[in-house]
Amino acid sequence: MCGFGALRNCLSIIPGSLHWLSDSHIAQIKDGIYIAPFVAMVQSTWGSASGHLMSYLTSAVCIDGHDELYRQVLNWIARQHMTKTSRDLRASTQKRVYACDDSGLEDEGEDANDDVLGENEMFNFDKWASGIPPYYEPNYGWNWFWHGGRFFVIFHEKKELMSEGWSREERNLIIRRIGRNTQPIKDLLDYVKKWTLQKEKKLTRVHRPGSEGRGDEDWILQAQRPLRPMSTVALDNSQKATIVRDINDYLQPATARFYSAKGIPYRRGYLFYGPPGTGKTSLSLALAGLFGLPLYCIALKEGDLTESALARLFNALPRRCIVLLEDIDAAGLRRDIGSDTADLPAETETTDPSPQTEYAYRDKKSNISMGGLLNIIDGATSQEGRILIMTTNYKDKLDKALTRPGRVDLEIEFSLANHKQICNMFNRMYSDKYGDDEEFLQLLSKKTVLEHVDAEKVPDMAERFANALSVGGLSPAQIQGYLLIFKNQPSKALEEVEARGVDAIRCSKESERKEAEENLVNEHNVEKS
Numbered sequence: 409m410c411g412f413g414a415l416r417n418c419l420s421i422i423p424g425s426l427h428w429l430s431d432s433h434i435a436q437i438k439d440g441i442y443i444a445p446f447v448a449m450v451q452s453t454w455g456s457a458s459g460h461l462m463s464y465l466t467s468a469v470c471i472d473g474h475d476e477l478y479r480q481v482l483n484w485i486a487r488q489h490m491t492k493t494s495r496d497l498r499a500s501t502q503k504r505v506y507a508c509d510d511s512g513l514e515d516e517g518e519d520a521n522d523d524v525l526g527e528n529e530m531f532n533f534d535k536w537a538s539g540i541p542p543y544y545e546p547n548y549g550w551n552w553f554w555h556g557g558r559f560f561v562i563f564h565e566k567k568e569l570m571s572e573g574w575s576r577e578e579r580n581l582i583i584r585r586i587g588r589n590t591q592p593i594k595d596l597l598d599y600v601k602k603w604t605l606q607k608e609k610k611l612t613r614v615h616r617p618g619s620e621g622r623g624d625e626d627w628i629l630q631a632q633r634p635l636r637p638m639s640t641v642a643l644d645n646s647q648k649a650t651i652v653r654d655i656n657d658y659l660q661p662a663t664a665r666f667y668s669a670k671g672i673p674y675r676r677g678y679l680f681y682g683p684p685g686t687g688k689t690s691l692s693l694a695l696a697g698l699f700g701l702p703l704y705c706i707a708l709k710e711g712d713l714t715e716s717a718l719a720r721l722f723n724a725l726p727r728r729c730i731v732l733l734e735d736i737d738a739a740g741l742r743r744d745i746g747s748d749t750a751d752l753p754a755e756t757e758t759t760d761p762s763p764q765t766e767y768a769y770r771d772k773k774s775n776i777s778m779g780g781l782l783n784i785i786d787g788a789t790s791q792e793g794r795i796l797i798m799t800t801n802y803k804d805k806l807d808k809a810l811t812r813p814g815r816v817d818l819e820i821e822f823s824l825a826n827h828k829q830i831c832n833m834f835n836r837m838y839s840d841k842y843g844d845d846e847e848f849l850q851l852l853s854k855k856t857v858l859e860h861v862d863a864e865k866v867p868d869m870a871e872r873f874a875n876a877l878s879v880g881g882l883s884p885a886q887i888q889g890y891l892l893i894f895k896n897q898p899s900k901a902l903e904e905v906e907a908r909g910v911d912a913i914r915c916s917k918e919s920e921r922k923e924a925e926e927n928l929v930n931e932h933n934v935e936k937s
Contacts, residue, residue, distance in 0.1 A: 464588075465588070466584050466585060466587065467584070467585060467588050468582050468583065468584040468585075469582070469597070470580055471580060471582075473579030473581075474724075477597065478580070479629065480601060481597070482545055482564075483604065484603055484604070485553070486545040488553060489553075496546070496551070497544045497547055498548075500542060500543045500545075501537075501540070501542050501543070548566050551563075551564070556596070559586065560584070561584045563581070563582040563584065565580050583596065610634060612696045612697040613632055614629075614632070614703050614705060615703065616628060616630045616705050617710075617713065617717070618630075625713070625721060627721065627724060633693065636690065636694040636697050638694050638698060639848070641691045641694050642686070642829045642832070642833060643687055643829075645848040645851055648848060649848060649852050650818075651691075651695070651818065651820055652695070652698065653852065655695060659699060659728070666895070672888065673792055676817055677785075677795075677798070678795070678796070678817065678819070679799075679800070679816045679818075680797060680799045680800075680820050680822060681799070681800045681802075681803040682801070682821055682822025682823055684801050686822035688822055689734065689799065691822075692730065701729050701730050701795070702729050702730070703729070703730050703732060704729055704731045705734060706721070712775075713776065715776045715781075718776055718781070719780075719783075719784050723789075725791055725794055727794065728794065729794050730796075730797060733798045734799050735801065736799065737800040737801060737803075737806055778809065781810075782809060785815060786814065786815055812885065813885045813886045813889030813890070814886075814888065817892070859896060859897050859900070861899065866898070869902050876905045876906045877910055879910060882913055882914075886914070890912070
């Protein structure tokens, strides 16, 4: 009984006195004290053993929450039978309401209520939104489902992490199945990607910088917009055909191999300039939809965007995408009196801002320096494969460092509406059959003629090319940009230089655009006649 006495003496020390406890109560407490470590040991052993069994008997694939596949899998699961039978779901009204409101595309025939008129026969948004059912998806934790005759378990995890005094959320998905072969999971993910492509083939994904929780800036899917037809862009057909053909040529796998073989950074840059409201952003959206590329939009004039955040955003870009730098003239890029960046080649790392100019300092200055932006766009560590589009209302206010060859390969001018554009806009507004007109489609169908030159003639042509430019004054980036314009027409490249000298290269960006447009129009007119 000494055990009971010792335990009772210990309990008597506790304020409030526990003398009412009987010997049987004390015996149960004593057994609990002895059993608790054993239970803890069993739980620990079972946890370790079950973990080993899980690793040995099952296979799994983890998907990071920042990956596009994470969103695709969640969207696919949300439309499966489990969301109708599961007892553990998350519901959202905002996601469904704004999906319908912004894109006009309701999910799987679930149309919103057409009875949207409130008092005085006026549209009432609350009444309209109330007719849209909530959006359901599996809650965090474990869920299971069948697909293709196979059983899968999915674990949706959310963790709160602390970093430098800031908290941020980290999410991921783990798909697991019984069996040691991950191929069925890979097949499932391939199916999800194809399902997503089919669902979103008429949508353009638009991303903007943002932060979930209080973490670092990251790309956030802001909207999925309906594809914008090229016919809705108020721009001359020859100009539209020029840039469409240029981007189409750039995106070809053969072009990527050509750039790699020649040691040229695989990037392409465009400048859209002209008065406000002339269609610069509209063309960017239309191009993204035409080529099936996601659009990543950045406004450098946003005061809270830092240089380091911008660098992280560019590093997080997918290999194939369109980056839209909006209103670059209004960014108020910070410059200090010091070193020159305007004449540095595209691959040269620049750390000092360019010299001060008459419009160097504006009322609202950016947190981003000119040198920092140039490094991010095409520095030694910048990504390749993406398309960069910069827009401006005032081309003459741009620093030459931003627009020189190697950074801007093609410039497109947007003007106020002319007679033909006005006619097209009227037709598009009032005709249900109006689409891309025949002229644009024919201009687009023209194929670039490839010129084959005997390799033995190339050294002599190179010598003539160099002699025509012997006066100097050209940077390697300018010469390289010029040669890329005629990469399939070496004789044409030589002919232009011998006829015009250095002016052929100094005006190459503008002349390329105008010449391409004139050639397209002339070819089209010849065919019509």
